Amino acid sequence: MLSVLGIMASTTALIIVLSVFNGMQDLVVGNFNRFNPPLKIEAKEGKLFSISDSHFSLSDIENTQGVKAVEQVLYDLVLIHYNDKQTLITLYGVSDNYFKLSGLSEMILDVKYDFQSQTGIFFGTGVAGFLNVELHRFDIAKLYYPKRHKRNLLNPLEAFQTCYAPPLGVFASYTPYDDNCAFVPIDLAKTLFNCETEISFLAVYLDDNTSMQKVHKKITQMLGEGFTVKNQMQQEPLMFKTIKAENLIVFLILGFILFIATFNIIGILGMLIFEKKQDISILHTLGAPKTLVKRVFLMLGTMIGIIGGFLGMCIGLICCLLQQHFGIITLGNNDSSYLLMAYPVAMNMKDFVTVFTLIIVISIITSSLSLRGLKNNYLMNKY
Secondary structure, eight states: OHHHHHHHHHHHHHHHHHHHHHHHHHHHHHHHHHHSOSEEEEESSSSOEEGGGSSOOHHHHHTSTTEEEEEEEEEEEEEEEETTEEEEEEEEEEOTTHHHHHTGGGGEEEESSOTTTSOOEEEEHHHHHHHTOOTTSOOOEEEEEEOSSOOOSSOGGGGEEEEEEOEEEEEOOSSGGGGTEEEEEHHHHHHHHTOSSEESEEEEEEOTTOOHHHHHHHHHHHHOTTEEEEEHHHHSHHHHHHHHHHHHHHHHHHHHHHHHHHTHHHHHHHHHHHHTHHHHHHHHHTTOOHHHHHHHHHHHHHHHHHHHHHHHHHHHHHHHHHHHHHOOSBSSOTTSOOSOSBOOOOOOHHHHHHHHHHHHHHHHHHHHHHHHTSOHHHHTOOO
């Protein structure tokens, strides 16, 4: 029972920690993916490209099976001056439908005018806080961008294209994008960047229950070698690699703790063999081969691991369900303004299968080690 309890506790901890980690991962990835479309089409060379100069058209991509919509996006670094403060931001020029397709419309905290009703700028919370943006005032944001084809060393101000945009609203994605991003209508961005037909990338949105891999493959074949088609993981390679590495490290650390807990089986089997010396001798006298005696203890050690692991997974499942529905373990008190009031939990069947397989393998290994360390004549000693 002590061995079963030890394995059960380790398994419960492993399931709970992995599930909480999955919940945090889904939260971070979900927020980032609101900025990253399911598929992103960029030119392999250069920051901008023109669809009119390409061998494909927007209708070709839109008519691809599974594609819901295709949006043109133009972005670059600009200098913004507002309320006697200035900073560099990444300015995105998007269409009216982009807010709905990307989910940005759900992240708006404060709004003065709708994006479709007036030409203006939407700030991230970090940028809005730094610039002290107040929507009820009539201050206008000034946007500066270097002219692409003109340089005037005598008058540096003439080297910049200038546009004006009133603040329309503030959004919060709870990602690093809030600190350096803003959105304006694409027509304003084209005027500021002096790009009549050129764009930065195409955002491809898919229908529900559509295989992203199939659409990704079709569009890649359609565009040829001059363009790259990136899915959401490829758009944020560093973030996804870091998440996978952290997940692996957590699993290895907790798996090692489980491995140490399972080593109790060695001591349990050793004491059990010592207590059953006379029974072993009787079985041997009745003709039981040495392999049968070893198989009995091997099965016993494996059963200890399986029972402890199964109970641990059941307890871990119950704890995760309780946390999911009732939020028992909170991140702060009820008066706190947190993005999440309780630890997020996301259970994955893959984790349960991996943990249970790991328990069975470790139990078999430790049981085999405990039997191999015993001398044959000790097992087969006759009394």
